[in-house]
Amino acid sequence: MEHKINAYDSVLDLIGNTPLIKLNKLTANLQGNFYAKVEAFNPGHSTKDRIASYIIDQAEKKGILKEGNTIIETTSGNTGYSLAMVSIIKGYDCILAVSSKSSADKIDMLRSMGAKVYVCPAHVSADDPRSYYEVAKRLHKETEGSVYINQYFNELNIDAHYASTGPEIWDQTNGRITHLVACSGTGGTISGIGRYLKEKNSDVRVIGVDAFGSVLKKYHETGEFDNKEIYPYRIEGLGKNLIPTSTDFSVIDEFIKVTDEESAHSARELARTEGIFAGYTSGAAMQAIKQLDALGKFDKDSNIVVVFPDHGSRYMSKVYSDKWMEDQGFMGAEVEQETHSVQF
Numbered sequence: 001m002e003h004k005i006n007a008y009d010s011v012l013d014l015i016g017n018t019p020l021i022k023l024n025k026l027t028a029n030l031q032g033n034f035y036a037k038v039e040a041f042n043p044g045h046s047t048k049d050r051i052a053s054y055i056i057d058q059a060e061k062k063g064i065l066k067e068g069n070t071i072i073e074t075t076s077g078n079t080g081y082s083l084a085m086v087s088i089i090k091g092y093d094c095i096l097a098v099s100s101k102s103s104a105d106k107i108d109m110l111r112s113m114g115a116k117v118y119v120c121p122a123h124v125s126a127d128d129p130r131s132y133y134e135v136a137k138r139l140h141k142e143t144e145g146s147v148y149i150n151q152y153f154n155e156l157n158i159d160a161h162y163a164s165t166g167p168e169i170w171d172q173t174n175g176r177i178t179h180l181v182a183c184s185g186t187g188g189t190i191s192g193i194g195r196y197l198k199e200k201n202s203d204v205r206v207i208g209v210d211a212f213g214s215v216l217k218k219y220h221e222t223g224e225f226d227n228k229e230i231y232p233y234r235i236e237g238l239g240k241n242l243i244p245t246s247t248d249f250s251v252i253d254e255f256i257k258v259t260d261e262e263s264a265h266s267a268r269e270l271a272r273t274e275g276i277f278a279g280y281t282s283g284a285a286m287q288a289i290k291q292l293d294a295l296g297k298f299d300k301d302s303n304i305v306v307v308f309p310d311h312g313s314r315y316m317s318k319v320y321s322d323k324w325m326e327d328q329g330f331m332g333a334e335v336e337q338e339t340h341s342v343q344f
């Protein structure tokens, strides 16, 4: 009798089908039942694995990409990591144009994953030929068979979540989901899941999380792009200073804004109370849930699904560093656990 080896063909087989995990202690005093879609269980530790593999698959199907061709994007974050990972397995070159603001750790991580990283000056305007946008565009023009992912203006970003994350959440909740709470950056996650859920049940409330300093909430409410909404903030991956075409505003019922400080504390609290070590925007989503509960948006029968986009390990020198928290002036409210050394 043949004994089969029980193994995956590659890390790509592990993309998607992430677990839905019930939140217990952190939400004990809130109305409703809370479930987290924990995207750190993807092999690249974030939700961006889904769009990287989906967009590359589509480009292959259309005959745009063939082995040895090149994937190009402008990101030092999760999308860059996921694209580098998919490129390795599928045999593509991966070029990432990143800003000189990106930390050395992030650049090293992308290079470790085989990407060619072009570090471009941060303090030039977007239309300067040295900017990372222009460098990516130029490389795309010069490189035959290359694909420029352009996640903020690529509707395949929505389709990736419509095809996978949406159906997973619907099935995992047996269609009993009443509310979706998800951060909006490119908007791909919330739009793809939201579109799928609304088609299944138009009563599902789709709530986007936005940052103070971003234009998304105001644009959703008024249709107006208001420059006055834009100012610097610390959370990465949430909110935007432009209107992405990868956001389908029509499937989002409302946006709620969260602060850098409260989101940071919520991320730390999530780790300590639920044992889920997630990224800064997961803290933002958790913070949004607390605010929505205080506004009376849920009742005892609500089944709320919140998306946690990535893993906490990418934020060791930020929200999970006491020093960073102190430097931001965020430590006042939190009673820190002391570090004890114990003799056995």
Ligand code: PMP
Residues within 6 Å of the ligand: 077, 078, 079, 183, 184, 185, 186, 187, 188, 189, 190, 236, 237, 238, 279, 281, 282, 309, 310
């Ligand atoms: N959280 C993190 C950490 C991200 O990198 C992103 C992507 N920019 C998001 C949330 C938001 O996801 P989306 O781009 O699909 O709106």
